[in-house]
Amino acid sequence: ANQLGSKKERTLAMVKPDAVSKLGDILEMLHAANLTVTKAKMTKLTWSQAADFYKEHQSKPFYSNLVQFMSSGPVVAMELMGDEAIVAWRRLLGPTDSAVARREAQHSVRACFGTDGVQNAGHGSDSIAAAAREVEFFFPSTGSHGPANTAQYTEC
Ligand code: RTP
Ligand code: MG
Secondary structure, X not given: OOOOOOOEEEEEEEEOHHHHHHHHHHXXXXXXXXXXXXXXXXXXXXXXXHHHHOHHHOOOOOHHHHHHHHOOOOXXXXXXXXXXXXXXXXXXHOOOOHHHHHHHOOOOHHHHHOOOOOOOOEEEOOOHHHHHHHHHHHOOOOOOOOOOOOOOOOOO
């Protein structure tokens, strides 16, 4: 914790296929919430990549719909940094079901841009361990080609 008692954390945010066209609005919401984008990538997940990413849910009834949706079009993955970034981004996302979000968190990402319970605009890591796994999933620290993920963000 710093002098103010807050913890700088990183988390993995993903803009799901139903909200990629709203990326600009979502970036504005991140900025307003004091969350900094430190890595970003647009990609289209294969079915098996989406299945791997959400494997903790493989026994759930919605799993095949979820994997189908998550591999149906491009997604934008971002590493975010900020004070208590994990819970701050999940708060900004709002409740899992977009209809509930529209009732209970009207200014959230899912209220504004989500479609329903599965197509809900965004994903956020739910723990420090999940954030580490999910950042590595999209931004592998070894074995990647092209420019390295070593950019250092500086305040402007
Ligand atoms: P996420 O992992 O995507 O950030 O969402 P979450 O923590 O709010 O919700 P989670 O329980 O982890 O579920 C992962 C994703 O599966 C879809 N889902 N559908 N039909 C349903 O009951 C249902 N429940 C979950 C959503 O896309 C959810 O974000
Ligand atoms: Mg989750």
